[in-house]
Amino acid sequence: MKLIELYSVTKIYDETIVPVKAVDNVDLQIDKGEFTAIVGPSGSGKTTLLNLISGLDQPTSGKIVVDGTDISTYNEDELINFRLHHIGFVFQAYNLIPVFTAKENVEFIMLLQNISKSEREKRAIDFLDAVGLKDRINNFPTELSGGQQQRVAVARALASTPSFVLADEPTANLDSVSAESLLDLMEKLNKEHNMTFIFSTHDEKVIRRAHRVIQLRDGKIEKDVLMN
Amino acid sequence: MLFILAWRNIWRNKKRSLIVIAAITAGLSCGLFASAVMYGMYDSLINTTIDRELGHIQIHSPKFEDEKIITDTIPDFQSVVSNIKNISEVSGISSRVIIEAMCSSPTSSRGVKITGIIPDEEKKVTSIHNQIIEGNYFESNIPSQIVIGKKLADNLDVKLKSKIVLSFQDFDGNIVYAAFRVSGIFKTESSIYDQSVVFINQRELFELLNQSAFSHEIVLRLKSFQQVDSVFAKLSKSYPLLSVKDWKLLSPEIKIYYDILDIQLYFFMGIILFALLFGITNTMLMSVIERIREIGILIALGMKRSRIFVMIILETIALSLVGGIAGLIFGAIIIAIVSSTGINLSAFTEGLSQFSISTVLYPVLPLTFYPILTLMIILSAIIAAIYPAIKAIKLKPATAIRTY
Numbered sequence: 001m002k003l004i005e006l007y008s009v010t011k012i013y014d015e016t017i018v019p020v021k022a023v024d025n026v027d028l029q030i031d032k033g034e035f036t037a038i039v040g041p042s043g044s045g046k047t048t049l050l051n052l053i054s055g056l057d058q059p060t061s062g063k064i065v066v067d068g069t070d071i072s073t074y075n076e077d078e079l080i081n082f083r084l085h086h087i088g089f090v091f092q093a094y095n096l097i098p099v100f101t102a103k104e105n106v107e108f109i110m111l112l113q114n115i116s117k118s119e120r121e122k123r124a125i126d127f128l129d130a131v132g133l134k135d136r137i138n139n140f141p142t143e144l145s146g147g148q149q150q151r152v153a154v155a156r157a158l159a160s161t162p163s164f165v166l167a168d169e170p171t172a173n174l175d176s177v178s179a180e181s182l183l184d185l186m187e188k189l190n191k192e193h194n195m196t197f198i199f200s201t202h203d204e205k206v207i208r209r210a211h212r213v214i215q216l217r218d219g220k221i222e223k224d225v226l227m228n
Numbered sequence: 229m230l231f232i233l234a235w236r237n238i239w240r241n242k243k244r245s246l247i248v249i250a251a252i253t254a255g256l257s258c259g260l261f262a263s264a265v266m267y268g269m270y271d272s273l274i275n276t277t278i279d280r281e282l283g284h285i286q287i288h289s290p291k292f293e294d295e296k297i298i299t300d301t302i303p304d305f306q307s308v309v310s311n312i313k314n315i316s317e318v319s320g321i322s323s324r325v326i327i328e329a330m331c332s333s334p335t336s337s338r339g340v341k342i343t344g345i346i347p348d349e350e351k352k353v354t355s356i357h358n359q360i361i362e363g364n365y366f367e368s369n370i371p372s373q374i375v376i377g378k379k380l381a382d383n384l385d386v387k388l389k390s391k392i393v394l395s396f397q398d399f400d401g402n403i404v405y406a407a408f409r410v411s412g413i414f415k416t417e418s419s420i421y422d423q424s425v426v427f428i429n430q431r432e433l434f435e436l437l438n439q440s441a442f443s444h445e446i447v448l449r450l451k452s453f454q455q456v457d458s459v460f461a462k463l464s465k466s467y468p469l470l471s472v473k474d475w476k477l478l479s480p481e482i483k484i485y486y487d488i489l490d491i492q493l494y495f496f497m498g499i500i501l502f503a504l505l506f507g508i509t510n511t512m513l514m515s516v517i518e519r520i521r522e523i524g525i526l527i528a529l530g531m532k533r534s535r536i537f538v539m540i541i542l543e544t545i546a547l548s549l550v551g552g553i554a555g556l557i558f559g560a561i562i563i564a565i566v567s568s569t570g571i572n573l574s575a576f577t578e579g580l581s582q583f584s585i586s587t588v589l590y591p592v593l594p595l596t597f598y599p600i601l602t603l604m605i606i607l608s609a610i611i612a613a614i615y616p617a618i619k620a621i622k623l624k625p626a627t628a629i630r631t632y
Contacts, residue, residue, distance in 0.1 A: 047630075056528055056626040077532070084530020091629065095525045099236035104229070111229050112530050160530070 002065075003164060003196055004030040004053055009062030009072075011048050011219075022048035023059070024219035030164075033194040035187065037207050040216035046200045047168070049216065053198065054087050054166050055079040067163045084112055088157025092169035094149040096141040102128060102152045103137040109160045127155040131185055147178025154185060164196035171203045183209050230535065234542035238550075241515070248511045249551035252504050256555025256601075257562060259500040263493045264563040264591035265571070270489050271592055274475070274482055276417045279355040281425075282475045283322070283447035284456050285463060290471045292444050298327055298437075299399055302470065305443035311466075312448060317459050320352025320449035325430045325442065329396035331376075333384035338423065340380065342394060344430030353449045356414050356427065363388045363412035366429060373429065374408035377422030378415040386410055394426070398437050406436050497601060501608040508612035512544050516616045523620050524628020533621040540620050544613035545606055552605035556598055567591050 011023040023045045030036055040046050051057035052064060055071050056079075064072045071082055083089075096105045106124040115123075128137050131151040133144075141149050150170060157165045167186070171179035187209060189195045199206050207213055215223040238245050278284060287308065292300035302308060305323060312321055325344030330337055347366035351357045356375070357365040366373055374392065376384075386392055390410050398404050408428060416422055434441055450459055460474040476483035516523065523536060570588040 051626045054528075056629075080527065080530055080532055083528065089525075089528060091525065095521070095629070097233070097522065097526075099233065099240060104232075108229060108233075109529055112532075112535070 001032045002029050003032045003034075003067060004028070004198075005063075005065040006053070007063040007065075009052060009059045009064060011045075011052060011057065012060045021219050023052065025062070026219070026221055028214070028221065028224075030196070030198065033190070033196055034212055035190045035197050035210055036212040036214060037199045037201050037210035038214045038216060039201060039207060040222070044216040045219040046216055048219075050166060050168060050198070050200050054089070055082050084109075084160065086163040088160055088162035088165040090150065090153045090157050090165060090167040090170045092172045094141065094146070094153050094173070096149055096152055096156070098141050101138050101140055102133060102144065102155075105141070105152055106156045106159045109156055113160060123159055124155075127159050128152070130158070130189075131155045145178070146174050147182060150174060150178070150182055151185065154182070154189075158189065158195070164198060167197060167199045167201075169201055169203070170199065171201070171206055176205070179203065179205055230539055231542060234539055235546050237515070237519075237539075237543050238547045241518075244511060244514065245547060248507055248547060249554065251507050252548060252551025252605075253555040253558055255500050255504050256497075256552060256605075257559035259497050260556065260559030260593065260597075260601075261562050261566070261591065263496060263597070264559075264567070264593040265589060266493060266496075267489065267593055268567070268589050268591040270485050272417075272589060274486065277479055277482060278475050280359075280416050280418065280421060281354060282478050283320075283353045284450045284453070285448040285460055285472065285474050286478055287446040287448075287463070287467065288444065288471045288473075290469075292326075293471055296326065296328055298397060298444075301442040301444055302446060305446065306441070308467065308470070309443075309446060312446070312463070315459065315462070317450050317452070317455040318448055319451045320349070322346065322349040322353040322447045323430075323443040324350075324445040324447060325433050326444040327396045327433070329394045329426075331380070331384065331426060332393045332395070333386045333390065335385045336383060338380060338383055340394075340424055340426050342396065342433070343425060343427050344433040345427055346430060347427075350427075353447050356416070359414045359416050360412045361415045363410065365412050365414075366427075368411070370409075370411070371432065372406075372408045373411035375412040375414060375427040376410055377425060378413050379419050379423035380426070381410065381413050383423055388413060394428075399439060404436055406432075493597070494600065494604070497604060501604055505608050505612045508544060508548055508609065509615055511547070512540065512613055512616035513619065515543070516540065516620045520623060520628050521630075524623050524625045527623065528625040528629055536621050537617045540617035541610055541613045544616070545609040548605050548609035548612070549602075552602065556601060560593075560598070563591050563593055 006026055006028040009023055009026045010021065013020045013022055026049065038046050038049060048057065052059055053066070055074065059072050062072065063070055066086060071079065074082060097108065100108060103124045106127055107120045110120040110123060125134065125137060128134055131154050133148060133151055133155070136144060136148060141152070144152065171182060174182060183205060186197055190197055199210065201207065211227055213223070213225045213227060214221060287302065289300045289302050291297070309321055309323055312318055322345060327342040327344070329340055329342045331340040360375070361378060365375060381387065384392060388410055391407055392410065393405055393407050395403055395405050414422070448459070450456060456474050460472065464472045476486070526536060527533065567590045570590050573589055
């Protein structure tokens, strides 16, 4: 089942003196339940492609369909709403709200979705339990290790019951043990809950585990390989 | 949760928040104290004028007020006085005879207003008997006593026991001359009053004028300042043919001070808050700039820009209210401490006496001032937050989340 469809998507940044074609006429389909890594050198267009898929940016031309909905024509408010209900974000630098505890960080996304307080609390605890942090729910991010913070970020991403999770260099700031452990968790969620994960990464550990690797160069798909 | 987020955010940079809170606290408490001093000054002006001369309510014949002619007396004043004495709120009532006169000493003459009183009644209404600096206030039974102000004594170059002559018209228009001996000299907060008013026993005036008792002015003192409006309304209804006036009508210039004082003080506090507003804006702007990535993340996750706007406004209100409430409490404590001792302004006696202001000032501030000021602080915070909040909602999440 197709989850993400890109048709002739181009993104040109023309704020600079010389316009930059960051994504160049890309066609791409990602199915539900994939565990896909988007790789490529710096400047290859990974981040721009991710921004377009996640609705953080709009294409200059082409069409992006997510879960059957064309988001390339959405306005700013519609995109915010789309991101809130369809995408779970995991960022490189964890990016938790530092003044919230682990539980409050997970709860916050559900507050934005107008979920009731009791439901929020229950789900936040359940998701933190699922990422192995049940005993750290009342800790602030500064009281957690990098790996633990990233697990909270995964719990936060899942709490919004998204269509897919978009992880931008999720292991870049982690030591190898924490990185492997995080990937174990994501793989488990992928297998057990058929949750779609899309990674932007340079990390060999991530690439090794990906079921599909899409390699970008100069804004184009250079290779699209299904792994065994 | 948005409140919790706003509240915790202001304590992320404790030092910076405390500096702006301290600025708000200092600005507001100083402003409050200055306002209380001004209020105290006007309070003193009102109280001294009421204590010295006006009382709370006065009754006259309507014609007397215009021309002060001796024959414009209050009809059947004795029944008016006895009726008013039965009003429970009334603590004192004095019937006065008022005559414009010339007062002469061997060396000089001055125009004065004779106030013919029954001393024991007058004591219950005004406070001149407490402001005698030489001699006494009709304590002996010696005839022809006159109590005059210090300034008049200086102008006429007379002392205690000096003889002075009053000349005034009687009911038929003939000039009456009468000699009096200075038995007491008073000094009030108003030098103008001290040089223009003399007191004599009204019984002697009746004899000089060959008239039975009459009255030009009935002055009332009430048990409480707050009872003035109700008693005034009652008396106005009871005596439609007489001129009944409360202190505000009797002294319209003080009423104007009284009316505009609040506006003046709110304006004054508004200026202080306006100055503080820039400091608050600066702090919030720094806070937003420091959190560009974090705010970008919130927008990326799906937080509506309107909510981001509200979050920044809430943070600013929380920050301002902490400083604001501390300022109000601190200001109230300073006012309470200083008002228990008073501020001694005796070094400025000469200048203050021109304005009928007491030389010991008691700062005071009505309680209604505090909630209104709290609202003004919230309003200032909202204004201060607008620019940083706009800055926050204009962030583009795609670039903001990659800002380090």
